[in-house]
Amino acid sequence: MRAAGFAPTTATYNVLIKAHCSDAAVPIDDAVRLFQNIAKPDVCSYNTVIDGLCRRGRLPEACDLFAEMIANGIAPTVVTYTTVIHWLAREACFDDALKLFDEMSGRGIMPNVVTYSSLIDGLCKGGRAASALELLDRMVRERKLPNTITYSSVIDGLCKEGRLGQAMEILDRMRLQGRKPDAGLFGKLITGLCDSGRALEAANYLDEMILAGIEPNRLTWSLHSKINDAVVKTLCAKGEVSRAFQVYQSMRTRGISTEPKTFHLLVECLSKKNYLEKAAHVVRDMLSERCIPERETWDTIVRAYWSKKKVRQEAEEMWSQLTVTN
Template sequence: MKPLKPSLAAAASIHWTHPIKPFHVRSLIRAEPDIHKAVLIFDSATAEYPSGYRHDLPTFTLLSSRLALSSLPRPAELLLLRARRELSLPIPEPALIPLLRSHARARRPLESLRLLRQSLSLFDLQPSHRSYTLVLSALVAGNHLNQARHLYNHMKDINIPPSVATFNALLKALCSSGSLDAAIRIFRQMPDRRCNPDACTYNTLIDGFCKSGKVGDAIDLFREMQEKRCAPTVVTYSSLIHGLCLSGDPDGALELFDEMRVRGVKPNVVTYSALVDGLSKGGRVIKAVEVVERMVVDKCRPNVITYSGLVDGLCREGRVPEAMEMLDRMRIQGRKPDAGLCGKVIKGLCDSGKFHEAANCLDEMVLSEVRPNRVTWSLHVRMHNSVVRGLCGESDANRAFQVYLSMRTSGINTEPETFQLLIDCLCQKDDLQRAARLVYDMLVEGCIPDHDTWRAIVGVFWNRRRVQESAELIWHTLMNH
């Protein structure tokens, strides 16, 4: 990062009208989009009158907020400390909020917690429930659930009244850790604290119950939500549809999907993807295709997750050509299939005995620079080996060897059975040079050829006329002596 503190010479290069007023400085800082130039404006004012002009607290807090919004929380904090030292005034909470948010956005919730705890000593500031709720939410989002619960208990100890947002953050922490009973107890206490649950409250609990497989309890909360005239949102319906699909009730998910459309709640890509995945896994892939078609009509573009569920379902039911059409549709729409999605189609081709088409898909992955990650790596190892073995079964030694070379280039391990089948296939084609190379590769990888592999190699040598004649000559010579 470039230094934020300009030199005094650079600061003095800005000419001010006399006398300088704080609101002039703030106007220029607000109008300057470049944060480094905004700092230059700030410093140039004091450079103009080194013994007279001083920034007021609003000017300090404005620039600090700009720095925090520019993902520069440390310079923002130092500026507030400078304001506290030079002006001997407490820092207002609105100046601290952008700083806390900056750390939260950068996924540094523990830094937000540090600032909150030190706010009194550093800035002479007693935070309200607003700052506590912001930090609580950041801790939950960062999966620091124990710290989040401790912070909530601390709020109760110092009598800071929680808001609905505070309860929502706490409920999310409890649901994320699987403490659903505790979450319900807190939820039932909300009216006593004069905090009526909102849609976010219900959505958090419903999602927690669905992910824990307690869809019945989630449905009960959904009905309670409607009875209390708290309108369900697309998040509510998406969580329930996903939960019903996970519990093996695609019909219930379809009914709920139709209900949300009747109520005027527009499904989003998450809703559609959950339904498509559930229908595909539930053996209703034709209905899943219809849902995707409706999705396109509703001008909601399917994403990789949508297509992944559909392609998986099509391959499960042996509809591999249709799965390949879905991949082509993705490419036409400008969405690049990932390694996992391509792997599902290639596995489906292998299961259908279409090894040449599978090999072509592997080549297309290489050309498109689609590479497996740590999650899909083992799938692709099995997949490549299956393709080579399948091609050997069809006696296509040349194509199998090409796939093998591609595997070596990509660093994909060759399984012992694959080595042996490919060597045997090459030996049957009398391709001794390639077979010998494979034996060498096997030994390099610490894979010892078995008896059948050696027998195949020796058999090729034996079938060569010169080797056979030399062996017979040696045999006759030994017999005659």
């Protein structure tokens, strides 16, 4: 271009900078040098380099460039603010992110769903679910309907902080707004309930998930196995053995595999409750899957059968007959 007497325009530089920032193999410093050669960088130039710096872990430099942009009289857009807020929240710089969020509104630039979701996700991961809830309410007031990702972040954050009642309320709100929870979102709530020992509630949400038609696929198979296994183990731990067996049978019907430890736990709990037919059923399932029970599992069920008076009497009579015959 230069040899032909054409000076590169800002748009030309922007294309080159975008290419450099998009290629992880190219040093970001090359993009910065190109940016510095632009006579009059525009908002697109700044946005691209700021995003590139953030993605390469150079957030302080991105913030400096953001400040330079304002100083040079170039008004940041919602994209600029969202980019910086997202990475500040991701790096746990929550106060800076919230300050920038307020500044954004003060400049008359309205945050969009992505801006809100990025900040909410960061706050939830950083243990500040209360602040995330305030933002969620503000988001709804501004008629920016949260998406499934936003709700998932809030529910996950509330569960991690043990605020399960609020997490369940948010799930209800989500459904009232026509948003359908996916396996990941149900999994976060169910896991949170299991971790808190609320076994029956966890099992009920598992039923809801199944009734909603959320079945395992190639991508979510391990997640479904983990959720179901956690519910069975928690129910057993809480003595809800019949309910645990129901969940186990549902797993078998849907082709969801069971961990060896869960098999053993079921046999042990069912045997202690004298549900011997069910315990034997689980052992047969183990053998059909070539999951050989350990000695402890055999001991548990044999001991349970032996404790039955009729079984013991029959065994003793057989033994006496064998002794007489010999």
